[in-house]
Amino acid sequence: xxxxxxxxxxxxxxxxxxxxxxxxxxxxxxxxxxxxxxxxxxxxxxxxxxxxxxxxxxxxxxxxxxxxxxxxxxxxxxxxxxxxxxxxxxxxxxxxxxxxxxxxxxxxxxxxxxxxxxxxxxxxxxxxxxxxxxxxxxxxxxxxxxxxxxxxxxxxxxxxxxxxxxxxxxxxxxxxxxxxxxxxxxxxxxxxxxxxxxxxxxxxxxxxxxxxxxxxxxxxxxxxxxxxxxxxxxxxxxxxxxxxxxxxxxxxxxxxxxxxxxxxxxxxxxxxxxxxxxxxxxxxxx
Amino acid sequence: xxxxxxxxxxxxxxxxxxxxxxxxxxxxxxxxxxxxxxxxxxxxxxxxxxxxxxxxxxxxxxxxxxxxxxxxxxxxxxxxxxxxxxxxxxxxxxxxxxxxxxxxxxxxxxxxxxxxxxxxxxxxxxxxxxxxxxxxxxxxxxxxxxxxxxxxxxxxxxxxxxxxxxxxxxxxxxxxxxxxxxxxxxxxxxxxxxxxxxxxxxxxxxxxxxxxxxxxxxxxxxxxxxxxxxxxxxxxxxxxxxxxxxxxxxxxxxxxxxxxxxxxxxxxxxxxxxx
Ligand SMILES: Nc1ncnc2c1ncn2[C@@H]1O[C@H](COP(=O)(O)OP(=O)(O)OP(=O)(O)O)[C@@H](O)[C@H]1O
Ligand SMILES: [Mg+2]
Numbered sequence: 089x090x091x092x093x094x095x096x097x098x099x100x101x102x103x104x105x106x107x108x109x110x111x112x113x114x115x116x117x118x119x120x121x122x123x124x125x126x127x128x129x130x131x132x133x134x135x136x137x138x139x140x141x142x143x144x145x146x147x148x149x150x151x152x153x154x155x156x157x158x159x160x161x162x163x164x165x166x167x168x169x170x171x172x173x174x175x176x177x178x179x180x181x182x183x184x185x186x187x188x189x190x191x192x193x194x195x196x197x198x199x200x201x202x203x204x205x206x207x208x209x210x211x212x213x214x215x216x217x218x219x220x221x222x223x224x225x226x227x228x229x230x231x232x233x234x235x236x237x238x239x240x241x242x243x244x245x246x247x248x249x250x251x252x253x254x255x256x257x258x259x260x261x262x263x264x265x266x267x268x269x270x271x272x273x274x275x276x277x278x279x280x281x282x283x284x285x286x287x288x289x290x291x292x293x294x295x296x297x298x299x300x301x302x303x304x305x306x307x308x309x310x311x312x313x314x315x316x317x318x319x320x321x322x323x324x325x326x327x328x329x330x331x332x333x334x335x336x337x338x339x340x341x342x343x344x345x346x347x348x349x350x351x352x353x354x355x356x357x358x359x360x361x362x363x364x365x366x367x368x369x370x371x372x373x374x
Numbered sequence: 375x376x377x378x379x380x381x382x383x384x385x386x387x388x389x390x391x392x393x394x395x396x397x398x399x400x401x402x403x404x405x406x407x408x409x410x411x412x413x414x415x416x417x418x419x420x421x422x423x424x425x426x427x428x429x430x431x432x433x434x435x436x437x438x439x440x441x442x443x444x445x446x447x448x449x450x451x452x453x454x455x456x457x458x459x460x461x462x463x464x465x466x467x468x469x470x471x472x473x474x475x476x477x478x479x480x481x482x483x484x485x486x487x488x489x490x491x492x493x494x495x496x497x498x499x500x501x502x503x504x505x506x507x508x509x510x511x512x513x514x515x516x517x518x519x520x521x522x523x524x525x526x527x528x529x530x531x532x533x534x535x536x537x538x539x540x541x542x543x544x545x546x547x548x549x550x551x552x553x554x555x556x557x558x559x560x561x562x563x564x565x566x567x568x569x570x571x572x573x574x575x576x577x578x579x580x581x582x583x584x585x586x587x588x589x590x591x592x593x594x595x596x597x598x599x600x601x602x603x604x605x606x607x608x609x610x611x612x613x614x615x616x617x618x619x620x621x622x623x624x625x626x627x628x629x630x631x632x633x634x635x636x637x638x639x640x641x642x643x644x645x646x647x648x649x
Contacts, residue, residue: 125509262520264451269476269478269480270480270482272443272448272476273474273476273480274497275447275467276446276447276467276472276473276474277470277493277494277497277498278467278468278470279497283497287493287496287497288482289483291484292483338434370483370484370525371486371524371525372525373483373484373525373527373529374484
């Protein structure tokens with residue numbers, strides 16, 4: 089309860105500011121569109137500004153109504169249904185995230201266990217993230233398209249490219265985090281590399297894995313949306329965003345935005361769930 | 375009963391022909407630090423026989439931990455000769471020749487107490503039911519059988535240290551290296567664990583090297599007490615104890631005990647030459 093109250097307060101303040109903003113931004117156009125013979129008092133202008141068909145800034149109420157209409161007013165498998173578009177984006181995000189996490193973990197294992205890999209790979213891992221994803225995405229799509237890979241694969245590849253990075257960095261740190269005493273202890277048992285990994289490095293690294301996974305999960309949604317843009321923007325929330333901006337459909341853009349952030353929240357929630365489960369296994373501490 | 379046979383328990387592992395468990399000759403250990411090398415041990419000569427209970431005592435920083443770590447192959451020897459069970463420390467470690475109790479408990483926080491104790495057995499590849507039985511037995515030995523499902527951070531510091539002792543005992547080592555295992559305990563628990571350790575040592579005959587700062591503890595437990603001096607760490611004196619066995623806490627009020635404790639205190643004072 090003590091956490092809900094401040095959250096609700098901020099939420100309320102945001103909504104008030106939003107409605108005020110919608111009035112300020114939409115009012116000039118709204119006045120132009122108003123019946124010149126009708127009443128022009130303040131309240132009428134507010135009403136008009138909050139109920140435009142193509143507002144500069146739609147109100148939260150409009151976005152919600154629009155989303156509900158799209159979700160409940162269309163069959164589930166109609167492209168006009170936002171849920172279907174969200175499912176496409178989720179598919180891309182989850183596939184790419186899974187690939188990125190596996191890749192990230194394997195890279196970290198390699199880097200921690202081999203000086204050569206540490207020297208040769210780590211700089212490239214860092215460099216990879218200095219190239220903007222917006223520049224890489226079309227190239228990946230074209231390159232993979234040339235060898236016959238279209239649809240999910242290039243998009244998941246782009247997501248993987250974004251999400252492997254926090255996992256690699258976090259796991260390299262985590263797998264190296266056993267302290268000298270713990271290493272000495274394992275040494276007295278004449279522990280081989282494999283056992284050392286399973287019994288010490290991996291369990292210690294869990295405290296680093298989950299924060300990395302949270303970052304990777306939210307990046308995966310960003311990645312999926314960016315990946316949908318150069319693929320011809322056929323399906324997914326990214327496609328809706330692009331279409332919305334072409335045709336000045338702000339409501340469509342906002343709808344996609346809301347669902348994208350809900351998707352990211354859901355993915356982060358799943359990571360949290362895994363973290364919570366492991367925490368329970370360990371008696372309440374990670 | 376013949377006192378002599380009691381003092382030297384029969385060797386448990388007859389396959390090792392030699393009775394010298396540890397031989398150190400002119401052992402030197404230096405540490406490279408950023409300004410100048412530190413000599414942690416200088417010309418250490420020590421011979422530990424099977425079944426001995428050796429206490430190492432001396433001022434802080436005199437190299438007790440370093441000596442133990444060298445035996446355990448955790449710190450490299452700079453020069454001199456060191457053999458463990460007739461092997462190099464490295465080979466001895468690979469043969470899992472010893473159990474080591476560190477100065478801090480070093481328990482893995484994500485494992486229950488029981489699974490901390492089974493850890494070395496897991497690594498050695500023992501079957502699950504066997505290692506659990508073995509761990510329960512050792513936890514009972516240190517008085518913690520009701521805490522096996524707790525996590526280390528739910529235990530007091532002293533209890534954690536007892537878990538680490540149970541863990542070191544888990545694969546029934548013939549050589550036990552203990553670095554101030556009871557340093558963090560209150561007097562009464564310490565007394566009771568001293569008695570337990572004494573009984574355990576008598577029963578198993580395991581050779582024990584025990585670091586302590588406590589004079590009564592050293593006198594009570596040891597067959598020989600090695601007194602060390604600080605900077606550079608050297609062996610100052612080796613005091614033989616011929617107190618009768620088995621020992622109980624009452625022995626601390628005897629004249630023989632008091633005399634040994636007095637001797638030890640004098641020797642220690644010589645080692646403390648800071649001025
Ligand atoms: N890894 C190391 N690097 C550099 N110097 C070290 C290292 N380990 C120990 N020393 C030095 O070696 C000397 C002996 O240290 P050691 O830990 O063996 O002392 P100790 O007798 O166990 O002391 P205490 O009773 O306080 O535990 C000290 O002067 C210490 O500074
Ligand atoms: Mg020490």
